[in-house]
Amino acid sequence: MSIELRQLDGSELDRFFETLAHAFGQGPPFPAEMEELWRSLLELKRTVSAWDGEQLVGTASTFDFRVTVPGGGSLPAAGVTAVGVRPTHRRRGVLRSMMRRQLDELHAWGEPLALLTASEPEIYGRFGYGVASEELTARIDTSRVRLTLPEGADELSLRLVDPRDPEVLARCEELYARRVPVRPGMLERRPGWQWVPLRDPAEKRDGASPMICVLAESDGELRGYARYAVRPRWDTGSPHGQVLLHNMEALDPAAHGALLRYLCDLDLTTELDVRSRPTDDPLLHMVSDTRRCHVRPLDQLHLRLVEVDAALAGRTYAAPVDVVFEVADAFCPWNEGRWRLTGDAHGARCVRTDETPELALSVRELASGYLGGTSLSALADAGLVRELRSGALAEATTAFRGALAPWAPHGF
Numbered sequence: 001m002s003i004e005l006r007q008l009d010g011s012e013l014d015r016f017f018e019t020l021a022h023a024f025g026q027g028p029p030f031p032a033e034m035e036e037l038w039r040s041l042l043e044l045k046r047t048v049s050a051w052d053g054e055q056l057v058g059t060a061s062t063f064d065f066r067v068t069v070p071g072g073g074s075l076p077a078a079g080v081t082a083v084g085v086r087p088t089h090r091r092r093g094v095l096r097s098m099m100r101r102q103l104d105e106l107h108a109w110g111e112p113l114a115l116l117t118a119s120e121p122e123i124y125g126r127f128g129y130g131v132a133s134e135e136l137t138a139r140i141d142t143s144r145v146r147l148t149l150p151e152g153a154d155e156l157s158l159r160l161v162d163p164r165d166p167e168v169l170a171r172c173e174e175l176y177a178r179r180v181p182v183r184p185g186m187l188e189r190r191p192g193w194q195w196v197p198l199r200d201p202a203e204k205r206d207g208a209s210p211m212i213c214v215l216a217e218s219d220g221e222l223r224g225y226a227r228y229a230v231r232p233r234w235d236t237g238s239p240h241g242q243v244l245l246h247n248m249e250a251l252d253p254a255a256h257g258a259l260l261r262y263l264c265d266l267d268l269t270t271e272l273d274v275r276s277r278p279t280d281d282p283l284l285h286m287v288s289d290t291r292r293c294h295v296r297p298l299d300q301l302h303l304r305l306v307e308v309d310a311a312l313a314g315r316t317y318a319a320p321v322d323v324v325f326e327v328a329d330a331f332c333p334w335n336e337g338r339w340r341l342t343g344d345a346h347g348a349r350c351v352r353t354d355e356t357p358e359l360a361l362s363v364r365e366l367a368s369g370y371l372g373g374t375s376l377s378a379l380a381d382a383g384l385v386r387e388l389r390s391g392a393l394a395e396a397t398t399a400f401r402g403a404l405a406p407w408a409p410h411g412f
């Protein structure tokens, strides 16, 4: 089988979505709402298509993001998306060849990072991606769990609005933009991206209502918003509906608490399903009983350092660090070798060196630690990082960690 790889032509987009629909197992047509959104956001220059003769057998693309890195700055990051291979052409190296082309292109364009959320966590490690953030899912028994609310929560007023109302959406996006620099992993949303967290395909609701939006305001100022749906359940006689939290942002503890209480107190419901929150979300400290919250962490952002030096120099460090890393990177050999990282809370430098290595690891582990979500010491305990100079591991571990757990607000 000979496979040709090339950028997609605009006239081939129908086939792109048809191939993706087959790859994800549901068969064509691709869900209409998603297709319309993705068509408006895809950049043909960033697509990769794999062809077996006239047949489109593989798809991949990237979005041109900026992601918040530790310290509050941001870096360009390629958001890998729409990866799929036709079921007839599985396990013959089509994905590998698309990943090869994609990373070569990102390298040529000088983009320091690539990010993705994976359908299955096993796929991307072999291409140098490490799990850089986790998300927390929870199923809160709101008939039993009580909340202790932060001061000021009672003073906020709550208002139900149409999430798609242009004025509401603009205000929510403005608030979201203020949250972006706060947490590593947050994604800047360019025009068009405000629709992504509003995705709500009817065929995926499974008995739940369309998306609802509640605003938390004080004297007309927006302090937080939550988007959710309600799935009524009456099958046992008494009502025990579920509240499904799609997304929520708040500027301060009071707004966060007010929104959470609203979601937990909705009449005729006994459960709040939290789909994706940071692993250090304050809700964990407001509930009376975490066992009845059924909390579960899942891998979230898989991250790749496309350019080790630009990536490491592009963030700041929680404590002074001066360490020589010996990096292994079989898939992107331009990253292989020794890098000396010096930095602190104000800035950093990362340069090639032939000095004696002090920590040895693969680019995958460096990626796992990059946003501050995974401890390099923990990776060393798993045999994945080797300390070659006493003290270097503790120094790098402390420097890489941040005050907040990394998290991305939505998939892509």
Ligand SMILES: CC(=O)SCCNC(=O)CCNC(=O)[C@H](O)C(C)(C)COP(=O)(O)OP(=O)(O)OC[C@H]1O[C@@H](n2cnc3c(N)ncnc32)[C@H](O)[C@@H]1OP(=O)(O)O
Pocket: 023, 024, 080, 081, 082, 083, 084, 085, 086, 089, 090, 091, 092, 093, 094, 095, 096, 097, 116, 117, 118, 119, 120, 122, 123, 126
């Ligand atoms: C960012 C995103 O878009 S995530 C969405 C990814 N897409 C999907 O899950 C849709 C359904 N799946 C598919 O379309 C395909 O099976 C893909 C894209 C996951 C894999 O494509 P393939 O062309 O079969 O992969 P390819 O043959 O290149 O395999 C490369 C390697 O990955 C491994 N691999 C591929 N798929 C998987 C998987 N699902 N789980 C574990 N390992 C996998 C292969 O075994 C191979 O391993 P090796 O390096 O040891 O040889």
